Amino acid sequence: MRTSPTATHGLCLLAVLGLAAGCDFLSTAPKGVLTTENFFKTSDQAVAATNATYNMLREWQVHVFSWLGLTDIVSDDATKGSTPGDASFLGDLDNLTFDPGNLAFADPWAGYYKGVYRANVAIQHIPDVPMDATLKARLIGENKFLRAYYYFFLARAFGGVPLFTQPLTPDQFIQPRATVDQVYALIEQDLQDASGVLPTKLQYAAADVGRATKGAAQGMLAEVYLYRKDYAHALAYADSVIGKPGYGLFSDYATLFTDAGENSSESVWEVEAAVTPGGGKAPDQGGANIQYAEVQGVRGTPNIGWGFNTPSPSLEAAYEPGDPRLVTTILYPWELLPDGSGLVVYLNPSMLNNRYNQKAFMSPSNVGGAFNSGINLRRLRYADVLLIGAEAAYQTGDIAKAQNYLNQVRARARGTQTVTLGFTPELLAAPIDSAVLARPSGESRVFVRYVNPTSPAYTAGLRTFKSRCVAGCASATIPPVRVDTIDIVRAIDGTPIATMADYFTAVNAKTPGVNVALDVLRLRQDSVTGVITTQTLAITIAAQTLLPNVAATGQALLDAIWQERRVELGMEQQRWFDIIRQNGVVPGRAALLMGAAFAARDTLYPIPAGEAAIAGLQQNPGY
Numbered sequence: 001m002r003t004s005p006t007a008t009h010g011l012c013l014l015a016v017l018g019l020a021a022g023c024d025f026l027s028t029a030p031k032g033v034l035t036t037e038n039f040f041k042t043s044d045q046a047v048a049a050t051n052a053t054y055n056m057l058r059e060w061q062v063h064v065f066s067w068l069g070l071t072d073i074v075s076d077d078a079t080k081g082s083t084p085g086d087a088s089f090l091g092d093l094d095n096l097t098f099d100p101g102n103l104a105f106a107d108p109w110a111g112y113y114k115g116v117y118r119a120n121v122a123i124q125h126i127p128d129v130p131m132d133a134t135l136k137a138r139l140i141g142e143n144k145f146l147r148a149y150y151y152f153f154l155a156r157a158f159g160g161v162p163l164f165t166q167p168l169t170p171d172q173f174i175q176p177r178a179t180v181d182q183v184y185a186l187i188e189q190d191l192q193d194a195s196g197v198l199p200t201k202l203q204y205a206a207a208d209v210g211r212a213t214k215g216a217a218q219g220m221l222a223e224v225y226l227y228r229k230d231y232a233h234a235l236a237y238a239d240s241v242i243g244k245p246g247y248g249l250f251s252d253y254a255t256l257f258t259d260a261g262e263n264s265s266e267s268v269w270e271v272e273a274a275v276t277p278g279g280g281k282a283p284d285q286g287g288a289n290i291q292y293a294e295v296q297g298v299r300g301t302p303n304i305g306w307g308f309n310t311p312s313p314s315l316e317a318a319y320e321p322g323d324p325r326l327v328t329t330i331l332y333p334w335e336l337l338p339d340g341s342g343l344v345v346y347l348n349p350s351m352l353n354n355r356y357n358q359k360a361f362m363s364p365s366n367v368g369g370a371f372n373s374g375i376n377l378r379r380l381r382y383a384d385v386l387l388i389g390a391e392a393a394y395q396t397g398d399i400a401k402a403q404n405y406l407n408q409v410r411a412r413a414r415g416t417q418t419v420t421l422g423f424t425p426e427l428l429a430a431p432i433d434s435a436v437l438a439r440p441s442g443e444s445r446v447f448v449r450y451v452n453p454t455s456p457a458y459t460a461g462l463r464t465f466k467s468r469c470v471a472g473c474a475s476a477t478i479p480p481v482r483v484d485t486i487d488i489v490r491a492i493d494g495t496p497i498a499t500m501a502d503y504f505t506a507v508n509a510k511t512p513g514v515n516v517a518l519d520v521l522r523l524r525q526d527s528v529t530g531v532i533t534t535q536t537l538a539i540t541i542a543a544q545t546l547l548p549n550v551a552a553t554g555q556a557l558l559d560a561i562w563q564e565r566r567v568e569l570g571m572e573q574q575r576w577f578d579i580i581r582q583n584g585v586v587p588g589r590a591a592l593l594m595g596a597a598f599a600a601r602d603t604l605y606p607i608p609a610g611e612a613a614i615a616g617l618q619q620n621p622g623y
Contacts, residue, residue, distance in 0.1 A: 043131035046122070050139045053118040053146045054211075057271040058283045058290040061111025063377055065295055066104040068309045069093045070157060070605065071573035076593055078571065079353045081310035082299060090308065096597040100606035100623050108157070109608050112150045113164075119147035120167050141197040145212040145220070148190035149379075152224060155183045156577050159604045159620060174615050177607075184228060191221045201246035209263050210272035210376075215241050219268040219380050222388045227581055231395035238389030241268060242405070247382050249412040254328050257359040258338075262376045268385055271377035280372030293362035293373035298331070300348035304362060305370045310353040311571055319567050321455045322420025322546050325413050329570045331358035332449065334467060334481060336429045339363035344429045347481065349469050357571045383409050383568050390561050399553055406561055407549045409568055419510050420546040421518070422457035424450040425489065426465075427500050436481050437523060437532060444496070444521075446503045448487040460541045462487055462520070468527065483525040487537070491519035510543040558585075 039045055056062055065087075072078040074093040084091075092098040098105075122143040126136060154161045163178035163186060195217035204211060218240045225234035241247055250256045250266035263270065274288040281287030297305020311330045319326040331338070333347035333354040338361055347354050362370040390405035426449035433439050450464050451457045466484040489497050492506040493516055510516050518539040525532050550560045565578055580603050583590035591598045601622025606612075612619050 040125040040129050043129065043135060046126045046129045046131060046136065046139050049118075049122040049126065050142050053115065053122055053143050054272070055283045056111065056115040056118060056150075057146075057377075058273055058288075059111050059114070060282070060291060061107045062115060063271060064291045065308070066090075066107040067111075068295065068573065069104045070108060071576050072309050072571060075575040075579060077312055077315045077566070077575040078357075079310050079312050081296075081308040081351065081353055082306055083350045084352060086306075087308065096594070096599070096602060098606070100609040100612060100619065102606075105605055106608040106610060108153070109611060112154050115150040116147055116164060117167065119143040119150070120164060123147070124166050137197040138199065141194040141217075142212045144190040145194040145198065145217050148187045148194070148220065148224075151183055151187050151190075152220070155180055155187065156227065156580070157605050158607060162615070162617070177617055184224065187224055188221065191217045191224065195221065200244075210270070212269065215244065215247060216269035216380065219385050219388075222385060222392070223380070226388050226392060227577075229395075229584070231392045235389055235392035235396055235398070238385050238392060241382070241385050242389055247385075249382055249386075249408065251412070252415065253325055253413055254415075257328065257361075257378070266382045267378065268380040268382055270379055273374045273376055275367060275372050275374040279368040287372075289368070289372045289374055290377070291371060291373070292377060293360045293375050294370035296357045296360040297362060297370045298345050298356055299351060301346035302337070302343050302364045304364050307348070307351055307356070309357055309360075309571070310351075311355040311357060312353070315566070315570055316355070316450065317452055318563070318570075319424075320547060321422035321452060321457065321544065322417075322424065323413065323567060324415060324417065325567055325570070326424050326450065327358075327426065329358055331356040331361060332426075334429060334432055334465075335426065335449075337361075337363070339365070341365065342430070344431055347467065347469050359571050378572060381569075381572075383412070384565075384574070387561060387565050387568065390564075391558070394558055394561060399557065402557060402561065403550060403552075406557075406564055409564055410547045410549065413568070414547045417504060417508055417546050419507050419512060419543050421507055421516060421541050422451070422455045422544055423448050423462055425500065425503055428486075428488070432481060432483075437483065437486075437525075442498070444488055444490045444498050446489045446497050446500060448489070456544075457541050461537060461539050462518075462541075463522075470530075482527050482530065483523055483532075484527070486523050488521045488523070489518055490521055493517050494519075507543070512543050512545040514543055515540050516543050 040049065069090045070093065073080050073090055074096070080087070080090045080094040089103045092102055093104055123140055126139050126143070129136065151161075160177045160180040160183060162175040163183055164175070165186065194212065195214055198212055198214045198217055201213045201215050204213065218237045222234050222237035222241070225231070225237060246265065247268065248265040250261050250264045255261055256264070256266060271290070273290040276287045276289045280289040294305045296309045297307070299305060299307025316326065316330060331345060333345050335345050337343045337345065338358065341363065343364070345356070360375065362373045362375060366372060386405045386409050390402045393399075393402035393405065425446050428445040428447045430445075433445055434441070447465060448462050451462045463485050465486050468482045468484060470482055489503060491497055492503070495502075495506050497503050497506060518541065520537040520539050522535040522537055523532055550557065552560055562578070562582055566575065569575070579590050579593055583603065590603070599622065601620070604620045606620050606623040607617050611617055
């Protein structure tokens with residue numbers, strides 16, 4: 001959420017370049033094309049043009065509403081969220097019942113082609129600007145990197161698409177679809193060109209942090225080659241980033257998605273955003289903020305956002321018992337906000353799914369609210385590159401390297417913990433503990449937030465926290481929660497537990513495989529009267545190694561790598577394209593994960609109906 005050069009400079013270009021591509025980009029003449037006669041005279045203007053290409057990354061059509069639908073909501077990681085009737089077109093994605101007329105396809109199509117257009121304008125005209133040769137080469141490389149990024153999304157989403165490498169003239173607006181191989185050939189060439197001229201991460205000045213780097217181009221090439229099943233090149237480019245100066249796993253997964261984790265060693269490439277002074281504005285109006293957090297924020301009390309793109313029960317159940325990444329990814333009802341404000345997320349009875357994407361959390365105290373969010377979008381993390389490298393190493397027969405890269409990711413997820421009792425603990429919010437449960441202060445507030453029904457902890461008798469709301473749920477001063485079941489851990493092997501630190505210290509001292517005795521207080525509340533009943537339970541659970549190293553080989557190792565991608569990158573807009581890519585490796589996998597609703601046509605999205613009709617584009621099969 002730092003001030004970003006690409007988010008705050010070059011705004012003189014935005015209005016003009018923004019007009020260059022409307023929703024019917026392929027068929028409508030640009031209304032305000034910049035030419036060499038009125039621009040591209042100085043190095044500052046070349047930088048401004050490049051910044052305009054970056055600014056598209058924070059646009060609504062590129063990385064906000066519909067894009068979340070095409071990457072997360074459509075997958076098994078998320079549900080539409082919000083209220084049942086809100087943005088029903090996203091519900092069609094959630095249910096895999098979409099058609100070419102769905103708005104979710106037209107918006108990103110237009111937005112990503114606007115990005116391509118801006119890159120093409122810069123690539124065409126910057127070579128003629130009298131300026132420092134090194135800076136000139138870098139700016140062209142940045143625009144080629146961004147053009148590759150825009151086309152990479154379009155290719156994965158739609159397959160072969162119209163391919164443009166220069167600004168259009170009026171007689172060029174109607175273009176046929178290129179083949180997907182032709183699109184990928186341009187993506188690969190652009191990234192190779194960018195890799196050859198861009199500075200490394202550590203060579204950029206502080207004022208230029210956030211610009212595309214050599215490592216970003218190499219990391220994206222690794223990802224592109226993984227999608228192309230060119231595993232030798234995928235591994236080579238992943239290895240060109242792994243272990244290199246400036247890159248490494250951020251030490252604490254829990255704070256990776258806060259300000260502290262932005263542009264850290266984990267960052268291979270992220271979209272820069274910043275709080276706009278005085279309140280948020282759209283990017284084409286001079287804003288440096290992005291609405292990414294707002295559309296996913298808590299809906300209700302506290303009112304932080306719109307409540308879309310909510311983590312699914314399937315994602316919740318995908319984490320191994322005790323995996324700390326679960327609580328960093330999912331923000332639950334009746335949980336304390338992670339900003340230290342003491343505010344509690346109220347359950348919203350109008351929503352079908354009350355989980356929220358904590359990786360997109362923005363504090364309600366932010367100036368201008370969540371609309372003015374300065375959260376950076378982590379588009380390529382070092383952990384992702386490690387897992388790309390692991391998969392490519394597996395496919396090329398280097399099993400030891402595949403295991404090593406995979407286990408590096410798991411080791412960071414463990415942090416300082418080595419042992420788990422197989423459930424997810426959480427600190428009970430004080431307003432619920434005192435005002436709802438009427439418990440005296442000083443007692444343990446460590447409770448069982450989640451326990452997988454297939455786990456030994458569930459078999460031993462522990463239960464997931466369950467609650468409901470009564471009248472005035474969304475606005476009452478005292479949370480009107482009715483606790484169906486809450487298990488509070490009071491002692492471990494006789495050692496009293498009062499805080500989360502007490503809990504983790506006690507658990508980490510245990511030996512895996514040895515039985516551990518828990519003193520648990522179970523509270524239940526009558527759904528009508530609110531009368532609370534208590535029960536003392538003696539629960540015995542065998543301690544387990546937390547996220548043990550993977551020693552598997554064969555298909556089991558590949559499955560472990562794919563599983564790790566899901567939980568490590570959960571709610572980071574990677575899952576759907578991962579499912580489709582994996583389905584190309586193991587046919588039938590997508591239907592296995594997504595269920596009977598998945599059809600063969602779903603491996604590609606439809607070309608937006610308006611574009612197919614006006615520009616005469618051939619529709620994808622099945623639509």
